[in-house]
Amino acid sequence: MSAAGQRKVAVIGAGLTGPLLGLLLARRGFAVTLLERRPDPRRSAADGGRSINLALAARGMRPLARAGVLQQVEPFLLPMRGRMVHELSAAPVLQRYGQRSQEVIYSVGRAELNRVLIDAAERAGVTLCFEHRCLGFYDQALRCVEERPGRTFDLECETAIAADGAGSLVRESLERCGVCAVQIEPLGHDYKEMSLPALPDGSHALDPAALHIWPRGGFMLIALPNPDGTFTLTLFLPRSGEQSFAALSEDAALGQFFAAQFPDLAAFHAGLCADFRRNPQGQLATVHARGWHLDGRVLLLGDAAHAIVPFHGQGMNAGFEDCALLDELLDTGEDWAQLYARFEQARRPSTEAIAHMALENYREMREQVRDRKFQRLKRLAFELEQRFPERFIPRYSMVMFHPEISYLQALRRGQVQAGILERLERERTADGGIDAALAEALVREQLPPLGSRDPDRRTG
Numbered sequence: 001m002s003a004a005g006q007r008k009v010a011v012i013g014a015g016l017t018g019p020l021l022g023l024l025l026a027r028r029g030f031a032v033t034l035l036e037r038r039p040d041p042r043r044s045a046a047d048g049g050r051s052i053n054l055a056l057a058a059r060g061m062r063p064l065a066r067a068g069v070l071q072q073v074e075p076f077l078l079p080m081r082g083r084m085v086h087e088l089s090a091a092p093v094l095q096r097y098g099q100r101s102q103e104v105i106y107s108v109g110r111a112e113l114n115r116v117l118i119d120a121a122e123r124a125g126v127t128l129c130f131e132h133r134c135l136g137f138y139d140q141a142l143r144c145v146e147e148r149p150g151r152t153f154d155l156e157c158e159t160a161i162a163a164d165g166a167g168s169l170v171r172e173s174l175e176r177c178g179v180c181a182v183q184i185e186p187l188g189h190d191y192k193e194m195s196l197p198a199l200p201d202g203s204h205a206l207d208p209a210a211l212h213i214w215p216r217g218g219f220m221l222i223a224l225p226n227p228d229g230t231f232t233l234t235l236f237l238p239r240s241g242e243q244s245f246a247a248l249s250e251d252a253a254l255g256q257f258f259a260a261q262f263p264d265l266a267a268f269h270a271g272l273c274a275d276f277r278r279n280p281q282g283q284l285a286t287v288h289a290r291g292w293h294l295d296g297r298v299l300l301l302g303d304a305a306h307a308i309v310p311f312h313g314q315g316m317n318a319g320f321e322d323c324a325l326l327d328e329l330l331d332t333g334e335d336w337a338q339l340y341a342r343f344e345q346a347r348r349p350s351t352e353a354i355a356h357m358a359l360e361n362y363r364e365m366r367e368q369v370r371d372r373k374f375q376r377l378k379r380l381a382f383e384l385e386q387r388f389p390e391r392f393i394p395r396y397s398m399v400m401f402h403p404e405i406s407y408l409q410a411l412r413r414g415q416v417q418a419g420i421l422e423r424l425e426r427e428r429t430a431d432g433g434i435d436a437a438l439a440e441a442l443v444r445e446q447l448p449p450l451g452s453r454d455p456d457r458r459t460g
């Protein structure tokens, strides 16, 4: 056994990031134990059999490839080439995400992805402990409970990495010790998932190669395809107010709401209303935390460190990137304390950047996609990308298709680019065209070429 093979590392949480991290660490020869409070999802139907999916992008696929697990995930991926926008009284229109054929994002079932990652971690030698709950850091140790028979014990390991999600108990305990400063920013809008069934012949009721959006200004409905012909619909709506979850507590109000807002789904309203009544109402918030680690003993990672709202489809992608960065930093040979300090320093500016962009994207999805000016600027951004591919890449594309560009750099360059687009829009020529010379001057002056290496890259 290698020296590293005797070194014990615990990972808490077998959601999306925990098993990937466990797998990467096991491949390096660490003896990894993965603790999860739920029963083994491979043996029980998660979420009561509901099919819930997420968008996976290039940024999340790179770490899966690094861990050698992308091939096992690929059979579950459905490509989505753009947003299909459903306005109230117009035919749906596709707004492409990118302008190259490979610039797509993928719908993937959360349960399927979770199972593939847990299987891969187990095959790599990770010890899996389901129905083991971590209570947090107490008296210099991570205290855990084995749910059956109810035994409490302190984790014995060299270090522990907490991937226990947005409501992390480990983070809470670090906050109580004064190590971690946390600010939780509630969105004030909740969500509810529903299922759009397949047509009688098993095909999809909507175009399966798109992410569908019903933008309604103050709220929106979205739909992502599943391989079995169904779509997972998610309604994002204010918690209270005139158009809100609180206003839909009566059946009559719910029926009227669906009829008025989503008339193109009329054939499915009965089932959607039943799902709405049955399924839980989820809450959304951004978690801003600083102080992700305690000496070399504990580190927070994934949603536990930086949960964001889901509107850029990046929470899981960012968590996977965390795993790859930590794995990369292990090459430095530093001790855990140095490594964790370097990890947070490198990563937090970027996770703050994606938190900001995710909030901005909610407005874009529920409101701006309908706006003619927004659509014109999007076309203009594609034009500039074609003319200056080494300098101008639309912000959405930087985030979704260019993992070599950090979130922080995408945010910064995106701000500069937005200024350039606004100026070119303001100074359109008499025939409504773009002043090509001005475009060239602005791009060359304000956007240095994107080098092969992002200056913020080690900054996550």
Ligand SMILES: Cc1cc2nc3c(=O)[nH]c(=O)nc-3n(C[C@H](O)[C@H](O)[C@H](O)COP(=O)(O)OP(=O)(O)OC[C@H]3O[C@@H](n4cnc5c(N)ncnc54)[C@H](O)[C@@H]3O)c2cc1C
Pocket: 012, 013, 014, 015, 016, 017, 018, 035, 036, 037, 038, 053, 054, 055, 056, 132, 133, 134, 135, 163, 164, 165, 166, 168, 169, 170, 191, 234, 282, 301, 302, 303, 304, 310, 312, 313, 314, 315, 316, 317, 318, 319
């Ligand atoms: C509606 C919605 C849609 C989303 N869509 C997307 C998307 O399209 N693309 C994307 O990239 N991201 C998306 N996300 C975000 C994504 O779900 C999260 O970022 C991702 O799940 C984070 O992974 P994680 O492993 O950090 O946490 P989780 O996946 O939440 O896993 C945490 C795990 O820890 C376990 N656990 C919790 N507490 C304890 C404890 N005390 N002891 C032991 N185990 C514990 C939990 O049971 C769970 O299994 C979405 C989120 C929401 C809410």
